Amino acid sequence: MKNIWTIAKKELRSHITSPIASVVVAVFLVLSGFFIASLNRWFNVLSLQVAQTPTYYNQHNINQQVFAPLFHNMSIVLLLIIPLLTMRLFAEEKKIGTEELLFTSPLSVAQIILGKYLASLLVLLGMLILATLPVGFAFLFGNPEVLPFLTGFLGLFLMGAAFIALGIFFSSTTENQIVAAVLTFGSLLLFWIINWASASASGFWKGVLDYVSILQHFDNLTQGILDTTDVVYYLSFVFLGLFLTHAVIQSRRWR
Amino acid sequence: MIAVSGLTKKYGELVAVRDLSFRVEQGKIWGLLGPNAAGKTTTMRILTGFLPATEGTASVGGLDIFEKPNEVKRILGYLPEILPLYPDMTVSEYLAFVAAVKQVPSPRRREAVEKSVRTTGLDTVKGRLIRNISRGYKQRVGIAQALIHDPQVIILDEPTIGLDPAQIIEIRSLIKSLRGERTIILSTHILAEVTQTCDGVVIINEGRLMASGSLEELTAAVRTSDGAILRVRRDSAAAAERLRSVPGVDAVSPAEDGLRLEWKPGLDPRDEIVRRCLDGGFGVLEMRPLALNIEDLYLRIVTGGTEQ
Numbered sequence: 001m002k003n004i005w006t007i008a009k010k011e012l013r014s015h016i017t018s019p020i021a022s023v024v025v026a027v028f029l030v031l032s033g034f035f036i037a038s039l040n041r042w043f044n045v046l047s048l049q050v051a052q053t054p055t056y057y058n059q060h061n062i063n064q065q066v067f068a069p070l071f072h073n074m075s076i077v078l079l080l081i082i083p084l085l086t087m088r089l090f091a092e093e094k095k096i097g098t099e100e101l102l103f104t105s106p107l108s109v110a111q112i113i114l115g116k117y118l119a120s121l122l123v124l125l126g127m128l129i130l131a132t133l134p135v136g137f138a139f140l141f142g143n144p145e146v147l148p149f150l151t152g153f154l155g156l157f158l159m160g161a162a163f164i165a166l167g168i169f170f171s172s173t174t175e176n177q178i179v180a181a182v183l184t185f186g187s188l189l190l191f192w193i194i195n196w197a198s199a200s201a202s203g204f205w206k207g208v209l210d211y212v213s214i215l216q217h218f219d220n221l222t223q224g225i226l227d228t229t230d231v232v233y234y235l236s237f238v239f240l241g242l243f244l245t246h247a248v249i250q251s252r253r254w255r
Numbered sequence: 256m257i258a259v260s261g262l263t264k265k266y267g268e269l270v271a272v273r274d275l276s277f278r279v280e281q282g283k284i285w286g287l288l289g290p291n292a293a294g295k296t297t298t299m300r301i302l303t304g305f306l307p308a309t310e311g312t313a314s315v316g317g318l319d320i321f322e323k324p325n326e327v328k329r330i331l332g333y334l335p336e337i338l339p340l341y342p343d344m345t346v347s348e349y350l351a352f353v354a355a356v357k358q359v360p361s362p363r364r365r366e367a368v369e370k371s372v373r374t375t376g377l378d379t380v381k382g383r384l385i386r387n388i389s390r391g392y393k394q395r396v397g398i399a400q401a402l403i404h405d406p407q408v409i410i411l412d413e414p415t416i417g418l419d420p421a422q423i424i425e426i427r428s429l430i431k432s433l434r435g436e437r438t439i440i441l442s443t444h445i446l447a448e449v450t451q452t453c454d455g456v457v458i459i460n461e462g463r464l465m466a467s468g469s470l471e472e473l474t475a476a477v478r479t480s481d482g483a484i485l486r487v488r489r490d491s492a493a494a495a496e497r498l499r500s501v502p503g504v505d506a507v508s509p510a511e512d513g514l515r516l517e518w519k520p521g522l523d524p525r526d527e528i529v530r531r532c533l534d535g536g537f538g539v540l541e542m543r544p545l546a547l548n549i550e551d552l553y554l555r556i557v558t559g560g561t562e563q
Contacts, residue, residue: 006355010341017343097337101400104303104335105356106328253306 003107007115008122011089015123020088024081025127028074032131035073039066040138062138063148068222071152074131075218078160079192083184085123086167087177089116090249094175109249113242117168124160128153148224155221158234159214163188165241172245188214256281256438257302257408262311264297264462271297273462275311279455282435286453287442290557294462295442296336299412302440303333315408329358332401336412336442338393339400342386346377346396349385350403357404371399375429391422398429409433411441415448427452446553458556465556473552480505481520482545485528486513488538497535501527515545 015021043066050060093099102112132153138144163184170183195213198206210216214237217230257279264272272294279285287295300306302313304324313320320327341349347368354364372381375395380388385396394414401409414430415423430452433439443449449456455469466473487494495507495514503524506517518524525542532539 003356003358006352010352013348014341014343096340096342097335098339098341100300100303100305100333100335100337101339101353102356104305104328104331104333105353106325106358107356 003111004115004118007102007107007112008118011116011119012122014088015085015119018088020084021123024084025123025130028077028081028127029131031077032070032074033134035070036066036134039070062142062144063224066138067135067144067149067152070135071156071222072218074128074156075159078156078163079188080185082124082160082163083167083170083181083188086120086164086171086184087181088171089120089168090172090245091175091177091180095177103249103253109246113168113245113249117164117242120164120168121161124164125157128157128160145224148222151224151226152222154226155218155230158221158231159218162214162234162237162241165238165245167241169241169245169248172248256283257285257313257315257440259298259302259313260311262298262301262313263309264294264301264306265309271462272301272308272459275459275462275464277457277464277467279438279440279457281438283454284430284434284439284441284452286449286456287440287459288444288446288449288456288553289442289459289465290444292461293444293459295444295459296412297462298459299333299410299440299442300335303331303410304328305333329404330407332404332406332409334397334401334409334411334414336416338397340385340393340396343384345384346381346388346392346399347372349396350399353400354403359404367403367405370405371403374402374432375399376425391418391425394418394422394426395429398426402433407437409437409439411439413443414441415443415445458553460557470552473556480517481522482515482517483525483528483542484510484513484515484545485532485542486540487532488540490537494532494535494537497531497537498528501531504528513541517545 043062046065047060050056090099093102103109135149139146166187167180167184170187171177171180173183174180191212191214195210195216198209198213201209211233217233220227220230259278260276262272262275263270275294275298287298289295297306301308302315302320304320304327307321315327316330318327318330341352344352350368350371351364354367355361359367372378375398377392377395377399380392385393388396394417398411398414401411411430415426418426427448430439430441434454441448441452450470453470455467456473457467458465458473485494485498491509491514495509498504498507498514498516501524503518503522504516505519506515508515516528529539529542
């Protein structure tokens with residue numbers, strides 16, 4: 001664990017000093033702020049209208065009408081920016097020659113991968129916490145349900161964690177950061193839209209396509225439904241990404 | 256200290272290192288010499304655990320590098336050909352990171368960083384970002400990271416490449432200052448580096464071992480005659496004629512800076528040569544042994560294909 005933390009600390013430092021990470025986080029915060037402000041404004045207008053029609057009053061819910069769409073919008077931004085955060089992780093080490101330092105040190109490849117992964121997770125977590133801070137006002141002055149908010153946040157975090165695992169994998173396959181980013185983005189987009197094909201599929205394949213879709217599992221969590229299937233899906237995604245990274249690095253050295 | 260036996264590395268069809276065997280004794284500086292693409296870097300990468308070998312065994316400090324890679328990595332310092340530096344770190348931050356990665360216990364890390372900074376003369380730049388220091392200092396940082404955990408064995412891949420002459424001299428004297436305490440292998444294709452820095456040499460070409468041993472041993476092995484270069488004060492053509500009749504002298508030929516005299520190993524007709532020069536009134540400005548230099552040695556071994 002100490003070795004993982006050594007790598008994680010160094011990676012965190014690189015994230016903080018790297019202009020790419022700063023710009024990426026800043027863009028995410030600005031966009032999230034915009035989403036919160038506009039959804040809030042829309043919800044206020046809606047509240048005034050609903051107040052005059054008691055029939056709809058009970059269906060009027062900030063969790064459903066602000067937080068769920070907010071998490072969805074944020075997840076789309078994550079899809080775009082996570083590849084930019086992860087593209088550097090191994091591609092840069094390979095390009096500048098520092099991988100020889102890492103792989104000739106008494107650290108295991110798994111420790112190096114986990115250190116880098118942990119650092120990126122912490123950046124993601126910090127970014128999500130900062131981005132959702134303004135939502136605190138809703139809790140301060142209103143009474144939204146906490147649990148659906150937390151499951152939504154967890155969903156966003158798990159989705160980001162899965163994106164990072166795939167990003168690390170593609171970063172380990174090349175020394176070109178742009179190539180790594182494009183491959184990550186393309187693959188994530190495919191996992192995002194794969195359930196479009198399930199509309200025309202049936203039986204076993206429909207089940208498979210629905211299960212593989214990233215979005216399908218996210219929907220449940222934003223609705224406040226904490227289903228272990230969804231959590232297991234994201235954790236499997238993470239495991240697979242990291243496992244493939246390990247395999248790529250080992251196979252390159254054995255070739 | 257370092258023993259390599261039957262080491263072979265194949266990249267698909269390409270054989271980078273072929274059945275390589277050599278030994279380096281403790282406390283010595285040994286050169287791994289060969290032309291570009293001879294297999295030097297591959298050999299070093301295998302010894303450091305960066306690459307696995309296809310066949311063969313190797314041990315460092317008595318530890319098998321394939322069975323106990325982590326133990327070997329703890330006693331081994333490595334400077335790769337491409338300096339493994341993070342440009343956005345300061346020299347001190349970088350060395351502290353390497354110390355942690357090399358598992359120097361945390362209470363001793365600060366001391367380890369200071370010691371390697373002192374040894375490699377980095378005091379004036381230790382607070383600067385690596386991206387902003389000169390090539391010579393970057394090379395020193397590379398060597399400092401290889402020394403940080405006080406390794407018993409140091410492997411340096413082309414340690415003076417890309418440096419200016421003054422920096423080359425500095426780095427060579429730094430490497431020489433490490434002699435005795437540590438066993439060092441350095442790779443180079445610069446012949447002078449071997450004569451000026453190393454106790455012995457392993458010469459490889461196209462992945463094969465061509466020769467290995469101390470410089471004296473190798474020179475003796477390929478030498479077929481002894482001789483001297485003689486500079487006379489006047490009339491060297493006539494002097495050459497007179498010296499041909501000296502007993503034991505096989506050949507006298509004009510050389511770039513005097514006369515080249517050769518005789519069979521074991522004979523030493525130098526007294527008689529000087530006497531005849533003085534008696535004949537040619538005078539003597541200089542006589543120096545015709546040492547087989549490293550260039551001759553290298554060319555004979557590599558281009559002649561002589562396996563020793």
